[in-house]
Structures are given as C-alpha cells and as structure tokens.
Amino acid sequence: MxxxxxxxxxxxxxxxxxxxxxxxxxxxxxxxxxxxxxxxxxxxxxxxxxxxxxxxxxxxxxxxxxxxxxxxxxxxxxxxxxxxxxxxxxxxxxxVNQKNAMGATCLIYAVTFNRQDMAELLLKNGAEVAIKDAKGKTALDHAKDQGMESLIKLLETY
The missing domain is CATH 1.25.40.20 (Ankyrin repeat-containing domain)
Structure with missing residues (x-):
C-alpha cells in the first residue's frame, strides 16, 4: 500500500x-x-x-x-x-512496568544503557526495581553486572 x-x-x-x-x-x-x-x-x-x-x-x-x-x-x-x-x-x-518478549522493562533498558536521568524519571513514576527479565535479572542486577555505582546507589534507595 x-x-x-x-x-x-x-x-x-x-x-x-x-x-x-x-x-x-x-x-x-x-x-x-x-x-x-x-x-x-x-x-x-x-x-x-x-x-x-x-x-x-x-x-x-x-x-x-x-x-x-x-x-x-x-x-x-x-x-x-x-x-x-x-x-x-x-x-x-x-x-512504566510493561515487559517485552524478553521480560525487559523500561527501567532495565535505562540501566543497561547507563541512562541515569531516565532511570530517575522512571522510578519517580512508579517503575518497580524488583521486576525480573527472562534471565531472572532485575535492573539492580544489571547495574551490578556492569559496575554502575551511581545507578546501584539509586536503585538501592527504591
């Protein structure tokens, strides 16, 4: 068409x-x-x-x-x-907590791509840190795997 x-x-x-x-x-x-x-x-x-x-x-x-x-x-x-x-x-x-086929959420994407400002926005709007993707990892797990100290601190406060 x-x-x-x-x-x-x-x-x-x-x-x-x-x-x-x-x-x-x-x-x-x-x-x-x-x-x-x-x-x-x-x-x-x-x-x-x-x-x-x-x-x-x-x-x-x-x-x-x-x-x-x-x-x-x-x-x-x-x-x-x-x-x-x-x-x-x-x-x-x-x-903000919708999951895709891989179980990833917006927060998991923000963390994986080191988007601190995006993670803050999502968390202020109800993003849940405890949601796990298809591999059983949370946004915090992804931050720890990548050694993202400021994101780890941010996520641990929620």
Whole structure:
C-alpha cells in the first residue's frame, strides 16, 4: 500500500505536514504497523521526533502499543535517552512496568544503557526495581553486572 509506505517514510523523517495530510485522508494509518511490527508512535519516538510524538498522541495513538518483539515506544526512548519524549509518554499514561518478549522493562533498558536521568524519571513514576527479565535479572542486577555505582546507589534507595 503506497499510503502506508509514504506514511512510514514521513514518520522516519519527521515530516509533520506529510503525516497530517495522510492522516486527514486516512485516519486508520495511525493504527498500522510496519514490517517489524512498529507503530507510527513507536517509530516517531525511536527517531527522537518530540513534536511528532505529541501530535500522534493528540490524534489518539495508543501509548502502549507494542512492536513485533513486544516493546513499546517508552522502552525505545529509554535506551535511546530521549528524556523529553519519555516524559510525554508517561504523562500520556504509558505503563512504566510493561515487559517485552524478553521480560525487559523500561527501567532495565535505562540501566543497561547507563541512562541515569531516565532511570530517575522512571522510578519517580512508579517503575518497580524488583521486576525480573527472562534471565531472572532485575535492573539492580544489571547495574551490578556492569559496575554502575551511581545507578546501584539509586536503585538501592527504591
């Protein structure tokens, strides 16, 4: 479908005008998935398009929609480090404790990729330190494995 391909190209490049035009003619584009199962919101977040994320949320994008591996937009920004987008997604009701197919949570991603500011944001918004991934490891376990002293201290306070 040409509209679908164009729509995802506009999402990746952050072309708000092209996205708005296509959504005006076909609002269901907001709910489609690409070949990897990614939603428009997930891709906009992954590519760091803060204004586009806001626009898609205002249009009704599902904040906790999952891609083919069960990951959400919030998970993607947790390892990319896009704090402003993470705040938007959380304010829109994103589940900070959602697990993907590997059992990883947003907090586990933030810790694994040494994103202290992201971990703090998640913890302030109810992220649970005790959740284990598919390998039986918590965010604290990951921080200890990598010798991340400041994250270890932070996680041990929760």
């Amino acid at each position: 040409k509209n679908k391909e164009n729509f995802f190209n506009h999402i990746r490049s952050g072309n708000m005008e092209g996205i708005a035009d296509l959504l005006a003619t076909d609002p269901k584009l907001l709910e489609i998935n690409d070949q990897r199962g990614s939603t428009p919101l997930l891709l906009a977040a992954y590519y760091g398009h803060e204004g586009l994320v806001r626009f898609l949320l205002e249009k009704g994008a599902q904040v906790d929609a999952k891609d083919g591996s069960g990951s959400t937009a919030l998970m993607g920004v947790c390892f990319k480090g896009y704090l402003g987008i993470a705040e938007q997604l959380i304010n829109a009701g994103a589940n």
